[in-house]
Amino acid sequence: xxxxxxxxxxxxxxxxxxxxxIDSKPSxxxxxxxxxxxxxxxxxxxITKFSSMGIIDESTNKILRIADDGIHVTTASINTINSPLKxxxxxxxxxxxxxxxxxxDEISADIRNERTSPLEFTSNKGVAFGKGLIWPGGSYTKQxxxxxxxxxxxxxxxxxxxRQKSYMIAGQTVLSETELGTGVISSNLxxxxxxxxxxxxxxxxxxxVLFWDSENENLGLGTxxxxxxxxxxxxxxxxxxxxxxxxxxxxxxxxxxxxxIITDDTTRxxxxxxxAITLKEKVVVSGNLGVNVxxxxxxxxxxxxxxxxxxxxxxxxxxxxPSSGTYRIGDVVWNSQPRPNGYVGWICVRDGNPGEWKxxxxxxx
Numbered sequence: 001x002x003x004x005x006x007x008x009x010x011x012x013x014x015x016x017x018x019x020x021x022i023d024s025k026p027s028x029x030x031x032x033x034x035x036x037x038x039x040x041x042x043x044x045x046x047i048t049k050f051s052s053m054g055i056i057d058e059s060t061n062k063i064l065r066i067a068d069d070g071i072h073v074t075t076a077s078i079n080t081i082n083s084p085l086k087x088x089x090x091x092x093x094x095x096x097x098x099x100x101x102x103x104x105d106e107i108s109a110d111i112r113n114e115r116t117s118p119l120e121f122t123s124n125k126g127v128a129f130g131k132g133l134i135w136p137g138g139s140y141t142k143q144x145x146x147x148x149x150x151x152x153x154x155x156x157x158x159x160x161x162x163r164q165k166s167y168m169i170a171g172q173t174v175l176s177e178t179e180l181g182t183g184v185i186s187s188n189l190x191x192x193x194x195x196x197x198x199x200x201x202x203x204x205x206x207x208x209v210l211f212w213d214s215e216n217e218n219l220g221l222g223t224x225x226x227x228x229x230x231x232x233x234x235x236x237x238x239x240x241x242x243x244x245x246x247x248x249x250x251x252x253x254x255x256x257x258x259x260x261i262i263t264d265d266t267t268r269x270x271x272x273x274x275x276a277i278t279l280k281e282k283v284v285v286s287g288n289l290g291v292n293v294x295x296x297x298x299x300x301x302x303x304x305x306x307x308x309x310x311x312x313x314x315x316x317x318x319x320x321x322p323s324s325g326t327y328r329i330g331d332v333v334w335n336s337q338p339r340p341n342g343y344v345g346w347i348c349v350r351d352g353n354p355g356e357w358k359x360x361x362x363x364x365x
Contacts, residue, residue: 121146227254321346321357328355340365 051057065072121131132145132153143156161167166176173181180187204212211224220226223233228240231254238254252271253259261269270278290296291304302308307316314331321333331348338344344361 127151321359322354324354326353326355327351331355333357338363 063074121128123129123131127146127148129146129148129151132143134145135142140156143154145154146152147154161177163177166173166181168174169183172183173179174184175181200212202214205224209222211220211226212218213220213224213226218226218228219230221230221232223231223238226233226240227238228242228250230241232239236255237257239259240250240252240254242250244250253273256273258273259271260267268280270280272278285301288296288298288300289302290298291302291306291308293303293305296303307314309315312328314327316331316333317336318333319336327348328351329348332345333347334345335343340363342363343359344363345359346357347360348355349358350356
């Protein structure tokens with residue numbers, strides 16, 4: 001081998017060793033100058049630990065996907081959304097929602113509703129008539145709604161208060177479980193049960209039959225214009241019990257009807273419309289009886305200022321036999337001025353006007 005061939009072989013051996021040494025060395029990290037990577041150089045692949053002035057990528061899983069229909073995020077943690085937000089689908093909130101104003105068409109909830117301010121119903125036309133609480137379903141819709149003409153709260157259901165609770169107006173009880181409030185002074189009650197300790201002021205009317213006239217302090221049964229302190233009216237007959245100016249009581253008929261006093265449904269005393277008194281059955285007078293006498297004080301049982309008739313015989317007093325009038329046999333005139341040698345009286349011996357009279361009962365001298 002010539003010298004030249006030996007040199008070439010040595011050179012080739014050195015070159016092979018050098019290439020092998022280079023091949024066995026690790027590849028150096030590529031150096032990309034700042035702001036020198038073009039977007040045209042990136043297509044596909046994965047960028048890890050990406051960071052920019054507004055983005056820090058610390059994710060180890062795929063969280064964000066951008067497509068033509070929008071941004072798709074598995075989980076988002078957002079502190080503030082400054083622009084209006086529209087949600088077309090369902091929104092589920094596991095925490096709390098705090099809002100200054102909430103506009104909804106329908107609320108369906110089965111949880112406790114805690115509020116720090118009243119529930120308000122508003123309308124752009126003024127008062128929110130027709131708004132309130134509504135429970136649909138069943139045979140009809142249950143309501144508690146504000147209505148107009150007149151303004152009132154309408155409830156389709158009964159109110160059931162707890163025991164010992166009451167309905168109140170201006171802080172005063174109007175109706176409790178067992179009582180009307182003391183402020184209830186006017187009522188049109190149609191039917192009540194048993195009343196105790198009833199106190200009535202002013203006029204009252206019971207079934208258009210019993211009337212109390214508070215101005216005149218008169219009570220009428222069957223009449224609303226009683227003519228006595230107590231009056232009973234039937235058709236055109238009126239019975240009254242009243243007081244007179246001389247501190248006496250008056251009892252009888254105000255009309256021209258006769259008056260009957262009965263016991264055992266039997267008339268015992270009858271007074272006609274003209275004042276005639278008829279005493280029926282037995283009549284017992286306990287004490288002295290005076291007829292047509294004034295300032296009556298008597299030591300006899302019967303005192304009369306005029307004639308009397310006993311068993312159809314008339315007895316009267318005079319200073320002579322009658323000169324006029326109709327008399328019958330047996331009628332007697334007692335001498336009002338008897339004297340010695342005179343007579344006790346005169347007796348009728350023949351009917352007539354004045355009839356025939358004879359003296360009787362000579363008086364000794």
